[in-house]
Amino acid sequence: MRWLRMHRAAIAKAVSLATATPVLSALVVIALATALALPLLAAAVAEGLLAAIARIDAKPTVSVFLAPAAGTREREAAERALRGLPGVSAVRFIPRDAALAQLAEVEGMGDLVAGLDRNPLPDTLVATLADADPGTASTVTGRARSIPAVAGVQSDVAWVARLDAVARAIRWTGVLLGVLMAAAVVAATFAAARLQALTHREAIVVATLLGATRAWVSRPYLYHGLLQGLAAGLGAAAIVAGALAGLGATLAPAFPAISEGAPGVGWRWIASGILSGGALGLMGAWLATRDLSSRPAAA
Amino acid sequence: MAATIRFAGVTKRYPGGHDALVDASFTLADGEFAYLTGHSGAGKSTVLKLAAGIERPTHGTVLVNQQNVGRLSARAIPWLRRHLGLVMPDVKLLEGLSVGENVRLPLEIAGVDRAESSRRVRAALDKVGLAGRERARPAALSGGEQQRVAIARAIVNRPAALLADEPTANLDAAAADAVLALFRDFHAVGVTVIIATHDEGVIARHPGRRVVLDHGRVIGAGAGEPQ
Known part of the structure; x- marks a missing residue:
């Protein structure tokens, strides 16, 4: 119960950290969502293209x-x-x-x-x-x-092979973008959490002197990073859904064979976006807070 | 519950080579009421910081209830501090929080449930004569009232010892006496109280054992006045 109570209090503090500066929080989430959406979109397009190629009834x-x-x-x-x-x-x-x-x-x-x-x-x-x-x-x-x-x-069969190569290239681009954007998301949440911690430095020092553990001090920032990442992931899924719908509508008349049955944003994509956003947000916040009050002489 | 505090051959050298404490040895027994006295820079604050694990000794041993504070891990220090009530300039009242929220902070840290912590906050504020001021901001209080809030926060978690650094600084005699009377009350129920002060007037009006420091050395650790 005590454990649950302390986590509930930390989540409440994390929410208050976000709502204390609503515009800044919203801008950070938008930036993170955009960064997450790019690799997700590339992966979704590549997967759709590869699936469409597999569906083409083209005997070689x-x-x-x-x-x-x-x-x-x-x-x-x-x-x-x-x-x-x-x-x-x-x-x-x-x-x-x-x-x-x-x-x-x-x-x-x-x-x-x-x-x-x-x-x-x-x-x-x-x-x-x-x-x-x-x-x-x-x-x-x-x-x-x-x-x-x-x-x-x-x-x-040459054109099918070329299309296949293009799809694989898009997928690899997605992977590369994914790595780069993941680093960007971690860096952004790191900076946001660090800034928050610096803003509340006095409160952290006082809490440490009153017996707060490192976990107690860093927990709200970790939850804040997690919530920020989850929101960004949800935003990224929405961006990918919108982009895929737009792409589908544009390509369908010209490439019915490819567009037909192309993937929308299913639960898998939404879950991927949200979970990866949450994990990256948490990682950034963890990196930012891992040395908070680690020394006994915090004052 | 009270705490025994023992310094044995303690030296504290700060970066830059300044010796704040030199081979200091004394023992404060369970439930003792003691003053750390001496001129400014004599090492009074350093003694309190060493006892609370805010600083670590360069040499010697600091024991608080048989725990060697200098050897405690960073993870163990918070648990030591939860058994101490600190009234120090570093442990400021947070301006962003109300009086009640400031006093509640040690209980939140300890994971005490809301109903119990509300009860204890009210009791602590009542004890220091600030009942009904829970919602006030610290800035709206006088210096003496702020010091009493700091004391309420120090005692709300039922500490074994109270460590106070110049708690009457910037207070007039009446306010200083009110603060000292509070420390006396806590001492009366068995809490070890250590007050660092150079205010001889306060010591004269509220006698207690004196540990006298001079340039980092303990030059007197007598039994002091009858308590």
Whole structure:
């Protein structure tokens, strides 16, 4: 009971520390929330992008364009050669007329196709790969180029790989930002707690002389740092939610495949923001108060 | 409960080489009423600070109730201080707190519950003649009243010993007598009282044992006047 009473008193003092200077407290929380939001936002975007990539139903394929002069015999030979390559699970032939017809069905392309004097598209063999390993795609692409009657080869998994790389880069940027911003949050709460302690130096000295332990003296500042961090974490979660909603609304029309089902801010993100904010706030306050009244001769 | 305070060959040298106390030895028994006297800079305040663990001796032993204060860990010092009532210039009244909140502070530190601490604060203020002044700010009180608030705060946690450093400084004779009468009352119920003062008038009107200091040396630690 005594333990609980002392912690309850410390929390009450921490709240009074925050409410004594409401504008300063609010500004500190806003600054901390912004610092926390940046890495959280980067992590949320990267995770959303990686999840969206995983959802894309893109069987890895390699398109092999045949030379215009290639006849049926050359096409069949190329198809056989392609089927024989390791890593190729299926080969489908798309005649140039069918390809043009497909192109004409794409919104806005009908008039363009109708205006063409001749069909510029080549006959195409589409090789479906057994796996999405970039190494397999690279091998098949390279060996398909050496097949007679082949005019060009295009890997259709390259853009997915690029998107994946971008998402990973964003994630690493998030990690880096996370480390830097965590240090910034700790430094800011350290400075705020130190300033508070200096402001109340006389009260700390008197309390120490009256028998206050180091824990008793530092406890309100620790709770203050914790509360400040928790509030900042909540603010960061709100910022991330708003930013993701805005990003989703902007990207959805242009990239439906990516935007569809992209993550909003779930409990996981809110909890991450609040807990990391609280932990960092507590750490900053602990660093600021760990030498308070540690010497008996505090006066 | 009272406290025995024993100094054995205590020297206190401050940074810079100044010896505030030199080979000081004396014993104050349980429930004793004693003055530390001597000129300004004689070492009176240093004795009190050493007893309260605010300073540590350079040489020698300071024992408070058999505890070697010089060897107590930083963690143990607060527990020693909770058994002492300090009335010292360093232990100021906090201007941001009311009189009641100032007196309540040692109880908050000790984790005494609200109802019990309110009862004790009222009793302490009543004892020093300041009943009903709980909500006043220290700045609104006279010097003598402020000193009585400091005494109320010192006794509210039922200390074993009261250590007072020049408690009558800046007070007129009547106010000084009122303060000394309070110390006498606490002494009467068994509390060890040590008062550092150079006010010979106060000592004459309220006799007690004298430990006389001169340039850091104890030159007299007699039994003093009958108590």
